[in-house]
Amino acid sequence: MLLAEAWCLFLGFILYISDLQVKVIPTTEGQTVSLMCSTSCPLTENPAAYIWYKNGEFLYKDWSPWYQQLVSSEKEVTYSCAIKGYEDLRAPEVSVDSVTSTCFSVTYAKGRMCSDKQTSVDEPCSITYPREVRVQRTHKEGYVLLTCSTSCPQIDSQTAYRWYRGGYRYFDSQQLYVFTLTDEGLYCAVKDNEDLLSPEICLTVKFAPSAVVTEGQRVTLTCSTSCPLSDNTNYIWYLNSRPLTLPENQHKQLVLDPVSSQHAGNYSCAVKPTTCSAPLKRLSLSTVTQENGQQQQLQEA
The missing domain is CATH 2.60.40.10 (Immunoglobulins)
Structure with missing residues (x-):
C-alpha cells in the first residue's frame, strides 16, 4: 500500500484517523491511475462516508472509498480525502505527475512515503512507481534465482522489494535464492506499493x-x-x-x-x-x- 506507517489514536471511545492516505493504483485502461481513500485504522462507523477534495476544494461525498473517475497526468491538480465527521484530518494532498505505459509518478504534499529521503514528514516528496511487477526465474545448478523486476526505467535504484508467500510477508530483497521445491506460491511487490503484485508463481x-x-x-x-x-x-x-x-x-x-x-x-x-x-x-x-x-x-x- 502507498501508506505511511499506520498509527491510530483513541481518545476515550472516539477513534481519530491519523494515517489517512490517498492510494494511487495503476489501471489496465490506458495511461491512467485510480485513487482510493484508505486508512489502516478500524472505522467507528460502518459504512463510512468519504469526502473528496480537488485543489483543496470540496468535490463530493460518497460511500465508496474509490475516486469516481480515472486520473491521468495532471501535475497541477491535487487530490485529498477525509472521513465524514473527521474533516479536520484530511489525507495529505497527492498529485499525479505523469503516467506512462511502464511507470507513474506521484507527488505527496507531506507524509512518510518518502521518509528515507526527507528530513521532515512535512516536506513534499515525489516517487516513481512501476505499473507492473514480474518475477524472472533463472535456473542454476541446484537452485533457482528469483528476481523481482519491472519495466520502468525511471525507478529508483534504491527501491526496495518485498516477497510474499500465501499472502504473508516472506522476505525483503529484490532477489531470492530458492532450492528445488520451495518457490511455488511466491510473489513479489515493490515495498510500499503492495497493491501492485507480480503474478503468483503458479x-x-x-x-x-x-x-x-x-x-x-x-x-x-x-x-x-x-x-x-x-x-x-x-x-x-x-x-x-x-x-x-x-x-x-x-x-x-x-x-x-x-x-x-x-x-x-x-x-x-x-x-x-x-x-x-x-x-x-x-x-x-x-x-x-x-x-x-x-x-x-x-x-x-
Whole structure:
C-alpha cells in the first residue's frame, strides 16, 4: 500500500484517523491511475462516508472509498480525502505527475512515503512507481534465482522489494535464492506499493505414478497450473536446467517410456509467451540389486 506507517489514536471511545492516505493504483485502461481513500485504522462507523477534495476544494461525498473517475497526468491538480465527521484530518494532498505505459509518478504534499529521503514528514516528496511487477526465474545448478523486476526505467535504484508467500510477508530483497521445491506460491511487490503484485508463481511439475520409480516403468510428467492460460500456450521442459526437445505430440505432458537412468534429474517446465515457470522437481530411479534384492535409489548426474 502507498501508506505511511499506520498509527491510530483513541481518545476515550472516539477513534481519530491519523494515517489517512490517498492510494494511487495503476489501471489496465490506458495511461491512467485510480485513487482510493484508505486508512489502516478500524472505522467507528460502518459504512463510512468519504469526502473528496480537488485543489483543496470540496468535490463530493460518497460511500465508496474509490475516486469516481480515472486520473491521468495532471501535475497541477491535487487530490485529498477525509472521513465524514473527521474533516479536520484530511489525507495529505497527492498529485499525479505523469503516467506512462511502464511507470507513474506521484507527488505527496507531506507524509512518510518518502521518509528515507526527507528530513521532515512535512516536506513534499515525489516517487516513481512501476505499473507492473514480474518475477524472472533463472535456473542454476541446484537452485533457482528469483528476481523481482519491472519495466520502468525511471525507478529508483534504491527501491526496495518485498516477497510474499500465501499472502504473508516472506522476505525483503529484490532477489531470492530458492532450492528445488520451495518457490511455488511466491510473489513479489515493490515495498510500499503492495497493491501492485507480480503474478503468483503458479506452475508445478507433477509425476505419475510418483517421483521415485523403477527403471523400465512408464512415467508421465505434467506441467500443472492454477493460472488461466490461452489455447496457444507453448510448454517448454527442462532437465537439469537444460531445455529438452519434445516429440510433436508432447507439450503439457512429458512421457518417459521406458524410463532409464539418463532420465533421472531435476525437471522444470515453463510456458510461453509468458514468463511463468515451475520450480525444480526431482525424478529419482530405483533398481533392484542382484545381491540382496533391496532397492537402491539412483542419483541424477
